[in-house]
Amino acid sequence: MLWTSDFRGKTVVVTGASSGIGRETALAFGAVGSRVALLARRRAALESVARDISRHGGEALVLPTDVTASRAVRAAFRAAHAAFGRLDVVVNNAGVLIPAPVTELRAADLRTMLRTASRRSAATARRSSRSSASPRRCAWRSTARRYTSRW
Numbered sequence: 001m002l003w004t005s006d007f008r009g010k011t012v013v014v015t016g017a018s019s020g021i022g023r024e025t026a027l028a029f030g031a032v033g034s035r036v037a038l039l040a041r042r043r044a045a046l047e048s049v050a051r052d053i054s055r056h057g058g059e060a061l062v063l064p065t066d067v068t069a070s071r072a073v074r075a076a077f078r079a080a081h082a083a084f085g086r087l088d089v090v091v092n093n094a095g096v097l098i099p100a101p102v103t104e105l106r107a108a109d110l111r112t113m114l115r116t117a118s119r120r121s122a123a124t125a126r127r128s129s130r131s132s133a134s135p136r137r138c139a140w141r142s143t144a145r146r147y148t149s150r151w
C-alpha cells in the first residue's frame with residue numbers, strides 16, 4: 001500500500017490532532033512508522049492520541065498549541081524540529097466547524113471559524129517553509145491525495 005512504504009520514517013506535524021480527522025490522520029501516520037508531532041489545545045486529548053500511537057509501536061510528540069497564536073506555532077515547530085531533526089509533512093487540519101447555515105450562525109461563531117482557518121493557515125505555512133530542510137519538500141496540503149503524490 002502506498003501509505004505504508006512512503007511514510008515510514010517520515011516526520012509529520014498534524015494540527016488539530018486531538019480529535020476527529022486530525023486524530024485519525026495522526027494515528028494512520030503513526031501506524032505506518034512515521035514520527036508524529038501532535039498539535040491542538042487540549043493536552044489530555046493529545047496525550048491519549050500519543051498513547052495510542054505508542055501502543056502500536058509509533059513515536060509521537062505532544063505539543064499543546066493554539067494555532068491562531070503565531071508565537072505558539074513557532075515554538076511548536078521548533079520543538080518538533082529539535083526532536084525529529086527535520087519535518088517532511090504538515091497536515092494543516094486544525095479548525096472549528098459549526099455545522100449550520102451561514103444565515104443561522106451567530107456572528108461570534110462565524111468569526112471564530114474564519115479566524116481559526118485564516119490564522120492557522122498563515123502561521124503554519126510560515127513555519128512549514130522555515131522548519132523543513134528544503135521548503136519545497138515540506139508538503140503541508142490538507143488532503144492525503146495531495147501529499148501522497150509528493151513521494
Ligand SMILES: NC(=O)c1ccc[n+]([C@@H]2O[C@H](COP(=O)([O-])OP(=O)(O)OC[C@H]3O[C@@H](n4cnc5c(N)ncnc54)[C@H](OP(=O)(O)O)[C@@H]3O)[C@@H](O)[C@H]2O)c1
Nearest residue numbers: 016017018019020021040041042065066067093094095097
Ligand atoms: N468534518 C467535516 O465534515 C468537515 C468538513 C469540511 C471541513 N472540515 C475541516 O476539517 C478539519 C477537522 O474537522 P473535524 O471534523 O475533525 O473537527 P473536530 O473533530 O472538531 O477537530 C477539530 C480539531 O481542531 C483543533 N482546533 C480547533 N481550534 C484550534 C486552535 N485554535 N488551535 C489548535 N487546534 C485547534 C481541535 O483541538 P482542540 O480543541 O484540542 O484545540 C481539534 O483537534 C477542520 O478544519 C474542519 O473545519 C471538516
